[in-house]
Amino acid sequence: MSTAAPSENLLKHLDYSVVQQCMHCGICLPTCPTYDITREERHSPRGRIALMRAIADDRIPLSKEFAEEMYYCLGCLACKTACPAGVDYPHLFEMARAEAERSGVLDSAPRQFIRWGLLKVLFGNYWMMHLFGRCLYLYRALGFQTLIRRSGIMKLMPQRLQKMERLTPTMERRFSNELIQYLEAPAQPRYTVGLLTGCVQDMMYATINRDTADVLLAAGCRVVTPRGQLCCGSLHAHNGDLELAKDFSRKLMDQFDLNEVDAIITNAGGCGSHLRHYDRLLADDPAYAERAKVWSAKLKDIHEWLIEIGFDKQLQALNLKTSPQRITYHESCHLAHGQGIVKQPRQLMKSIPGLELVELPESNWCCGSAGVYNLTQPDTAAELANRKMDNIVKTGCTTVATANPGCLLQLEKFSEIRNIKLTVTHPVSLIAEALRRGQ
Ligand code: SF4
Ligand code: SF4
Incomplete structure (x- = not known):
């Protein structure tokens, strides 16, 4: 750095x-x-x-x-x-x-205001973020979204706003803190892990976080999930604010007892790619450099960790009674290219009895989500999403797995826009579902 x-x-x-x-x-x-x-x-x-x-x-x-x-x-x-x-x-x-x-070559008052509001105020404040998430949940749950879409009012708005509205995230009714206890443990734990719940993931895909905890428990891990976790700072680092990214990394590290855990687990490809490099990000910080090295050494993507501890073999040995299913897999760029995690998700999914993994053409070609790229460059993002959708359709599968909240959202929204019947899920949720049904 x-x-x-x-x-x-x-x-x-x-x-x-x-x-x-x-x-x-x-x-x-x-x-x-x-x-x-x-x-x-x-x-x-x-x-x-x-x-x-x-x-x-x-x-x-x-x-x-x-x-x-x-x-x-x-x-x-x-x-x-x-x-x-x-x-x-x-x-x-x-x-x-x-x-x-x-x-400052891109500076303008509106741009500065949006960056301040988004990067600092919203993502920097857990309660503000959750309030925003609750409002978005109610906006949809109470039918306002349907009303606005049917009323035709959006057609009066600028094209850019219309494109953004189509991608409005769908929030879950309950967020991670309501679904996961601070400490959960199996009868005979073999490891202790810290679970990262993310910021956007925490509200949009809290169920995937719950599934992650369930799979970790089944794999013999004691799971510690600190309350009120803030953003990991990847959004800030990727949008040119390294100082804020450092602030977020320090705050997040402070929430975990690194001596207590064997690994810190993330299930989001985009976050993992950034979280792994806290050692480099904080190399010049005398108070945090050593701690950041330990953090980076213990940071594991969920698929990487499960393979490391042999959970794929454990899964096969369980002899789960599951129904046959065909699924395909879209690789999160930051999981595949950023972290080099390519084989592990496939290996895990193939260990689920009855699951046929159909390879997706261009599986590691970006879907256009790319952080906030689908908002800042909507046309290019839509072109990439449509290319991805065409490839998914070619597989004949009606379920696609992917391991990043941005990709999950992009695929869900474009399957809605294209009217393609598609279930978008996370590899860990497929495992959790197999464990629930098959035992
Ligand atoms: S592959 Fe691309 S980035 Fe790498 S050396 Fe060649 S031109 Fe440069
Ligand atoms: S868009 Fe092109 S240059 Fe940019 S990260 Fe992707 S491959 Fe590299």
């Missing part, structure tokens, strides 16, 4: 070997969704890295066009997987967006 003072160019102060890693081979180009759409070099990983390097070398000034280019990038990290030179694109990408924000 850069040690640049707040007034200095972050790209310039990045370890120069990181900026120099790219050898311009172009192997990443066919894997980049934005390049695939536009066929323009500047919308490719190689083009973006060249721009970052030109700024680091003071060959070009940091312009609005550069900043917009960094926000046109999905941050899907497919280029990281493809790159034979091991270019650390995630690090470059975060620094480039942070530098774009630091320079």
Whole structure:
């Protein structure tokens, strides 16, 4: 992580070997969704890295066009997987967006207000976030959403607002704190784990968090779930606010007793990819650097952890009596490309008796969700979502599993928009369901 003072160019102060890693081979180009759409070099990983390097070398000034280019990038990290030179694109990408924000080239009063309201006020305040979640729940549950959609009033709104409205998240009736106790334990625990409930995940997919706790209990884990968990800061880091991202990481770490747990478990691909790098994020913080190293070493994606402790074999040995089902699997970019977790979810799902896993064409091609990309770049996001939907339809499956709240939401909403009968679920929920039905 850069040690640049707040007034200095972050790209310039990045370890120069990181900026120099790219050898311009172009192997990443066919894997980049934005390049695939536009066929323009500047919308490719190689083009973006060249721009970052030109700024680091003071060959070009940091312009609005550069900043917009960094926000046109999905941050899907497919280029990281493809790159034979091991270019650390995630690090470059975060620094480039942070530098774009630091320079102020995109600043306007409305943009600053939205960023402050969203990143600091809403995501920074647990109760505010929950109040917002309750309001959204009631908006749908009391029929206001249906009323507004049927009234045709949305047609009078700007196109952009109409597109955003289609993606209004559906909140659950009960959030994680109401579904999961602080401490839950099986009769004979083999491990103790801390469970991350997330911020958006906590309200939109609390049932998946409950399923995660159930599967961990079945796997012999004592589960500690601290109350009132805040955002992990990935939204902030990916949107150029590294200082706020650091604040959130410190607050979240403070909620866990790292000596007590064998692992900290996340079930959200996007969060996991960020949570793993707290050691790098806080490397310059004397009060937290050591703690962050322990955190990063103990941070596990749920699929990774379950395979590590042999739960797939345990699952097979249970001889569950389940009905046959065909499902397909969409890979969260930040799970597959960001964390390299590719085999484990498949291995676990294949261990469920009666489950046939049908491979999804382009399973690791971004669905367009990408944090808030589906709100900031709705047209590109919709193009990617439609491509994903077409591929899902090709499999003939009516259930798709995916392990990230953004992907879950994107697939749910676009199946609604396209009127495709599709159940969108998490691999862990498939396991939890099999355990409930089969025992
Ligand atoms: S992160 Fe994704 S969209 Fe951005 S350059 Fe890499 S492959 Fe392209
Ligand atoms: S990022 Fe990697 S794959 Fe892409 S051009 Fe550079 S070296 Fe080649």
